[in-house]
Amino acid sequence: MLSLPPKLAAKLATPLQIGSVAVKSRVLQSPLSGVTDMVFRRLVRRYATESMMYTEMVSASELNHLRQLPKVMEVAPDEHPIGIQLFDCRPDFMGEAAQKAVAEGADTIDINMGCPVNKITRKGGGSSLLRQPEVAADIVRTVANAVGVPVTVKTRIGWNDEEINILDFAQQMEEAGAKMLVIHGRTRAQGYKGKARWEWIRRVKEILTIPVIANGDIFSVEAAIACLQETDADGVMCSRGTLGYPFLAGEIDHFFKTGSLLPPPTIAERLQCAKDHLLGLWEYKGKRGIYQSRKHLAWYTKGFPGAGELRDRLSRIENVEEGCLLLEEAIAANAER
Template identity: 65%
Template sequence: MVAISADLRQRLRQPLHIGAVTVQSRVLQSPLSGVTDRAFRQLVRRYAPASMLYTEMVQATGLCHAQQLAKLMDIGAAEQPISIQLFDCRPDFMAAAARKAVTEGAKTIDINMGCPVNKITKKGGGSSLLRQPEVAEAIVRTVASAVPVPVTVKTRIGWDDDHINAVEFARRMEAAGAQMLTLHGRTRSQGYHGPADWHWIARVKAALAIPVIANGDIVSVESAVRCLEITGADGVMCSRGTLGYPFLVGEIDAFLKTGVVLPPPTLLDRLRCAREHLGLLWQYKGQKGIYQARKHMAWYVKGFAGAAPLRQQLCQIDTLVAGYRLLDDAIAALETDPALGRPGSVPTGVAPG
């Protein structure tokens, strides 16, 4: 049973104010490169109708390649409220990209100062800005003065264990004009390994007047509530916990608003969702979407007997028809005999691997 203090529930039932933007949810879907495209966001939005969504991270210099930028910034009318996340190390390029993002419909501009991937940090973006606070400050100030929407920052607690500067860095971002800060409770050197240190998020929350959103290890309703109790944060952002599970943001949001833990999706629900996701990727991206679907299918198809061989086959699909055939066979077997979804069963008609 998940318990939450009365004071925390009362606070989190209130809308989230990001500058002049009001969001009717304290649970946000993190921007995830190669994941949070329009297809994925459409599914998250179904289960979390009031949450703030984020696009994939967009490099500001991509403004020179309008076609590529347009695809990353492809936003549907039903996706609002939505934020476009940008990264770069040059304030003028960031300002230009931010203006373009606003014309595409962004309600806020989020600046990535936390991505740990080498190809991003070597270009001076992402978490490398934790070691260049003056540059980070200039970026926020320049972008904030260039657009009429709130500017927010997503970052980490520090570069490594010997260089944790979360409080000082966050104060500088607030002073430069950031109107919300999302803090991932890991250092850059950790990447995505080891537990997130939520106590650093609590320290940053205590130091700032703007909203602080907690990120890292938010994988369930229980973990979200525990994080909020420890940090006192103004909300949570879900990241890798939503891979193959676009239900998570909505589950947490529902609990914070009602105190009711929604029943988890059944295996049949998950497979039907995987099938719809596959179709949406084909609809929006064609053949490229089929190749991208392979990793998504691997995330959906796990945790039950017979998952391994089905997953292996789905990770090799080359056509929409092939993917539909595999999923339809598994779905049909479960619809015929729901007991097949129980532990020890094989819902796909193939031998478990």
Template identity: 75%
Template sequence: MTVLSPELKHRLSTPLKIGTVEVNSRVLQSPLSGVTDLVFRRLVRRYAPDSMMYTEMVHASEVCHVRGLPKIMEVDPNERPISIQLFDCRPDFLADAAQKAVQEGADTIDINMGCPVNKITKNGGGSSLLRQPEMAETIIRSVVAAVDVPVTVKTRIGWSDEEITILDFARRMQDAGAKMITIHARTRAQGYHGQAKWDWIRQVKEQLRIPVIANGDIFSVETAIQCLQETGADGVMCSRGTLGYPFLVGEIDYFLKTGEFKTLPSVIERLQCAKEHLQALWEYKGERGIYQSRKHLTWYAKGFPGAHELRDHLARIETVAQGWELLDDAINQLSQNSFVA
């Protein structure tokens, strides 16, 4: 496994400073649309109590000029530190939404400038702002002026291999007042395919004063350490690696703080966590939570005999009882076979 240099190891053992906010962890849970709701964040925070968590991305138009706030923006007063991520291409809407996010309890405001999904980019949001750096600057200046908490940016390295603009773009974000930038080391054209190009993160880190967080292909403690050593980044943000595995952020955080590996959860422990996740989604969202739980449950059900068949059944559950029965049957079968991987 790649070993951290002494200088980097020391830096990563200290708190992460995002403007005026100090976070006692260098590992962050990425905002994930349809995933990082209050239930999911609570599970991740159980194993990583010091880490910064992010809400799902919230469209500024869902917040502006309305009385109530969307449920995905809901924050538990006890979950700190917490960042609310916003997206749009209109500076005034984002500034207004940011003010309401701070009232909701956000410790920082994150602006999404990296989402590659067509329905977001065609309306000028997400990674399309990589092609509109002046507008991106205006957005950050407007939001910074509107709130008294740090404003951060999450973005990609460019629109395509022919348009990798992150070096100039990151400088612009820093100069506009962003207090941290997280870089998913893929282009918009890549989506989530191919390999993350971590070297671009290294180049950005070498030229910025603000913290630079690495994102992309962080699936284990080992890949996190490799990424940090290759990039010199100030921390890592976990995304797809936490799907069906809310333990990852805590595992990386523990290693950075102690130099030791945590004991990995067994398959049975993961399936027990899946049961808890299902129950919590039902209690929080009702019937809608059952439907949303299907994808989560299929993510948990991997890496053991019979997992494929179990996923097929979990993807069609209609009630908590159905899900629990399926998971309990799998747990009992694994216990009888002494399967512990």
């Protein structure tokens, strides 16, 4: 039987304090580029009613140029608490973008210092900031001076195994004014491979006074508990475990708050959620939403008889009607599962 040690249960019963913002859940939904748009966040919010959510990462310097970007930053009035995540390496651009983000409704500004993608690191953003702690600190200071909301940082443990500098780096971010640190327990070189090294998160937690959130390999309630026990972190952030499964943050939060496990969604419920996702993307983004929905629908359709064939057909849909019909048939066929 799963249970929470009393000390951990007591901590989980208190709000997560991010500077001036108190959040009534210690389970956070991560920013995921190409995934955590308003449609996805709305699905997560159904189950994780009090969790902190994040937009996809937003380029601070391209904010004024790209047509799609304002939408990436868009936040609905009923979405709080929510952070807008920015990336770039130029403090002045970041400060300006942060002001726009606050005007859009951000409760916090998160700075991406963990993205491993070459296109971003080559320009000095994302995880390459781990190698330029002075620039990173300058960004935090500049953004904190530009806005009244708390500034947070999401990063990795280092650039590669030879350069694991998260202990010094984390301290520098705290000194620069960061109000929370989210640590993905992998190096940039690891990408998403290998296991997340939670032991480094524990070491950071030992030396910081601001909240430390553990990220990496939180795929279940069991993993969330194990991670908090190992790291003593102030909360967990779910990421890949939510792809095609927007139930995860809510499931973990429910266990943290009640000590009991929610029954997992049935196949039919998961497929219904997939249909809601498709309809949402169509309404919000039109044809572009249909193309984007294909990868989501593939993530939803795993682990039941006929899933492979359904996935294959959903990955080629051209319009919303076609997708809905396939999903409705699958829902009817799986009504008893």
